[in-house]
Amino acid sequence: MLDGGAIGRTAQPVMRLHGVGYRSGNTDILSDVELTIAAGVPTLLLGPNGSGKTTLLRLLMGLIGPSEGRVDVSAVDGVNTARRAFVFQKPVMLKRSTAANVSFALSAAGFPVDPLVVASLLQRVGLAALADRPARMLSGGEQQRLALARALARQPGILFLDEPTASLDPAQTKAVEDVVAAIAATGVIIVMATHDLGQARRLAGDVVFLVGGRVLEQTPATQFFDQPKTQAARRFLAGDLVI
Amino acid sequence: MDGVGAFSLLLSGDPALFAIVRLSLFVTLSAVMLAAAFGLPFGAFVALTQFRGRGGVIVALNALMGLPPVVVGLLVFLALSRSGPLGFLGLLFTPGAMIIAQAILIAPIIAALTRQVIEDLWVEYCDEFTAMDVSPLGRVAALLWDGRFSLVTIFLAGFGRAAAEVGAVMIVGGNIDGFTRVMTTTIALETSKGNLPLAIGLGLVLIAIVVAVNTLAWSVRQWSERHAG
Amino acid sequence: MRTRLIAQLLAAAAVTIGASAPSAAQDKSIIVASTTSTQDSGLFSHLLPLFKAKTAIDVKVVAQGTGQALDTGRRGDADVVFVHAKAQEEKLVADGFGVKRFDVMYNDFVLIGPKPDPARIKGSKDILAALKAIHLAAAPFVSRGDKSGTHSAELALWKAAMLDPAGAKPAWYREIGQGMGAALNTSSAMGAYVLSDRGTWISFKNKDALEIVVEGDAKLFNQYGIVLVNPDKHSAVKKDLGQAFIDWMISKEGQSEIRSYRIEGQQLFFPNANPEHLKKTE
Ligand SMILES: Nc1ncnc2c1ncn2[C@@H]1O[C@H](COP(=O)(O)OP(=O)(O)OP(=O)(O)O)[C@@H](O)[C@H]1O
Numbered sequence A: 001m002l003d004g005g006a007i008g009r010t011a012q013p014v015m016r017l018h019g020v021g022y023r024s025g026n027t028d029i030l031s032d033v034e035l036t037i038a039a040g041v042p043t044l045l046l047g048p049n050g051s052g053k054t055t056l057l058r059l060l061m062g063l064i065g066p067s068e069g070r071v072d073v074s075a076v077d078g079v080n081t082a083r084r085a086f087v088f089q090k091p092v093m094l095k096r097s098t099a100a101n102v103s104f105a106l107s108a109a110g111f112p113v114d115p116l117v118v119a120s121l122l123q124r125v126g127l128a129a130l131a132d133r134p135a136r137m138l139s140g141g142e143q144q145r146l147a148l149a150r151a152l153a154r155q156p157g158i159l160f161l162d163e164p165t166a167s168l169d170p171a172q173t174k175a176v177e178d179v180v181a182a183i184a185a186t187g188v189i190i191v192m193a194t195h196d197l198g199q200a201r202r203l204a205g206d207v208v209f210l211v212g213g214r215v216l217e218q219t220p221a222t223q224f225f226d227q228p229k230t231q232a233a234r235r236f237l238a239g240d241l242v243i
Numbered sequence B: 001m002d003g004v005g006a007f008s009l010l011l012s013g014d015p016a017l018f019a020i021v022r023l024s025l026f027v028t029l030s031a032v033m034l035a036a037a038f039g040l041p042f043g044a045f046v047a048l049t050q051f052r053g054r055g056g057v058i059v060a061l062n063a064l065m066g067l068p069p070v071v072v073g074l075l076v077f078l079a080l081s082r083s084g085p086l087g088f089l090g091l092l093f094t095p096g097a098m099i100i101a102q103a104i105l106i107a108p109i110i111a112a113l114t115r116q117v118i119e120d121l122w123v124e125y126c127d128e129f130t131a132m133d134v135s136p137l138g139r140v141a142a143l144l145w146d147g148r149f150s151l152v153t154i155f156l157a158g159f160g161r162a163a164a165e166v167g168a169v170m171i172v173g174g175n176i177d178g179f180t181r182v183m184t185t186t187i188a189l190e191t192s193k194g195n196l197p198l199a200i201g202l203g204l205v206l207i208a209i210v211v212a213v214n215t216l217a218w219s220v221r222q223w224s225e226r227h228a229g
Numbered sequence C: 001m002r003t004r005l006i007a008q009l010l011a012a013a014a015v016t017i018g019a020s021a022p023s024a025a026q027d028k029s030i031i032v033a034s035t036t037s038t039q040d041s042g043l044f045s046h047l048l049p050l051f052k053a054k055t056a057i058d059v060k061v062v063a064q065g066t067g068q069a070l071d072t073g074r075r076g077d078a079d080v081v082f083v084h085a086k087a088q089e090e091k092l093v094a095d096g097f098g099v100k101r102f103d104v105m106y107n108d109f110v111l112i113g114p115k116p117d118p119a120r121i122k123g124s125k126d127i128l129a130a131l132k133a134i135h136l137a138a139a140p141f142v143s144r145g146d147k148s149g150t151h152s153a154e155l156a157l158w159k160a161a162m163l164d165p166a167g168a169k170p171a172w173y174r175e176i177g178q179g180m181g182a183a184l185n186t187s188s189a190m191g192a193y194v195l196s197d198r199g200t201w202i203s204f205k206n207k208d209a210l211e212i213v214v215e216g217d218a219k220l221f222n223q224y225g226i227v228l229v230n231p232d233k234h235s236a237v238k239k240d241l242g243q244a245f246i247d248w249m250i251s252k253e254g255q256s257e258i259r260s261y262r263i264e265g266q267q268l269f270f271p272n273a274n275p276e277h278l279k280k281t282e
């Protein structure tokens, strides 16, 4: 079910961006963004460094508001679109133990702090053995997985992931992709930024291709990889995109 | 008696000297607690809230860190005097008055440094907390807890300043033998009597106590950073 | 949870402070505002335990400059004022802030000087001539400069010698604005003359460079008086306990204890309460 895009199919739109721009000072970071996030398949944000992936995710999460345009959220059966979670590109760990970080996310989301739930969340991201370690002493990859566990603790309807496997080794990358695929299968809407083309192929879904703060393509993954519409996308896929 | 004598008096449990040391610790620790009870929430509030005049409040807090003890002593004296607005409390020339004076002296230190610590931490945590939907109260609690090691250092700064202070406690406590006489006022008194060796000995005891308290706090911090994260 | 903790801390602090305030009902203690020189002499450590043994009254002595001690009484922050500045004590009574003034004892001032004695006045019994010699020699002189009883006595002596260094402020005349002990320490450090009460001088530990140069002039006598703060002005004044202390100080027993207080064999204070009153209190 992870192959093939949602655009133009049966999938329901969950979030829609109309003519969205985001400006910081005099710099346009995002311009004229038209975008639909749909239920059913993961949405992958692809694009070179500085193309605006993180900014777009923050906008979708509601951490920042658009300078122009509109963000619409629609209700979808069986998905709590109000409950969103975010795994940041550089997640910040609370100065506590690994387990306490998960407990904190649980209670912030209004769930009772059940040690069994904490243990199973850590199990899912492969951190069960490190439960009592100070979280800030975990490696970069371990911290990213802990951030994923914290996000899962919220039982989100929409999960935003900003390059969650950027500092993971191949085995861990696969493990995280499996977790993401598993929760996508339960109906959670996944929006994920990545540079990793292989990952995009494995997970997608829809691809949103960004360059210089503009959405150049939004297509099903298979189509994006097989017949990219734009010159920029072809060069990006060939590995020699220069902005 | 010489400087070493003050130590041996203390070690041999000389009750008068022991009582002075105990009162010093009691007054200063109470003052730190009282100052923390106000300074901590206030510092956290200023760190996390946007309001008109916030910049002014921060400048004022930072400036008040350098409050001259004698001025604090005088103001507390005027307030607590029988002829002052709080005279009915009958607190002048009691340890309570000394606690209040020291607390006023160090509350701005605790508030200003707490604001700095909490604000720095908040910059780090802001996005995560927003994404996790942490309630305002939950944020304050989490920031205070995660800033606990820095906050302990702040308390120590307050403790050191209060313990070393003489001007304010002299004025509001009256240096009454066996009742409001603390280490610093004893040192001042013995100096004025020309009893310099005893004064120096007591000074060394005071320094030793401050060093001991700091060593203890540092060890606790080392231990818990390693074990509690 | 955090707010509860803070509330508990506050409550604990309030209890702590409240507990340290003496509760009027059971507390048998008074506050006596007195001078640093009286305290530094050690007289109170001798008298107060005896008084407490007899009456179970705790006397808390706040030692201040004479001016400050009188002000403490005037504000109602003390029950009894025990100082040595007769004119000001009488003014306290005249203004209605004191009930009545009683003579208690006197001690005397001594002129202390550096051992080399640059003004060549050692052994003199004439304080005015000695001050003139210091003035002439422009020898360093340390003044308390703190409006204390000793300071006023010093100023009065200069005036009697027809000199006014406090007004003219020559370089050799140094006002330090501190207590007697500090003035003696300063004099020792800079080889200066200084007027001191005998009590502080005898118990002063850092004498090395200093010695008495002038003593025994009647102009150097220093009268102590005791006054009960007027309860009509300040209702918190513990009238009965305060009066009990005054009565004891001028009683035969108190007077003889004052006489018997000695340091290194020397008597510091000479009781001189009104003999009529002595009879009355027996
Ligand atoms: N607050 C800001 N103020 C000014 N410029 C900003 C701000 N935030 C981001 N930018 C700029 O906007 C552009 C897009 O940034 P963004 O972080 O969204 O890129 P990205 O696609 O996530 O890049 P990367 O792949 O490196 O993570 C960059 O040029 C960045 O420098």
Ligand SMILES: [Mg+2]
Residues within 6 Å of the ligand: A053, A054, A055, A089, A162
């Ligand atoms: Mg990014």
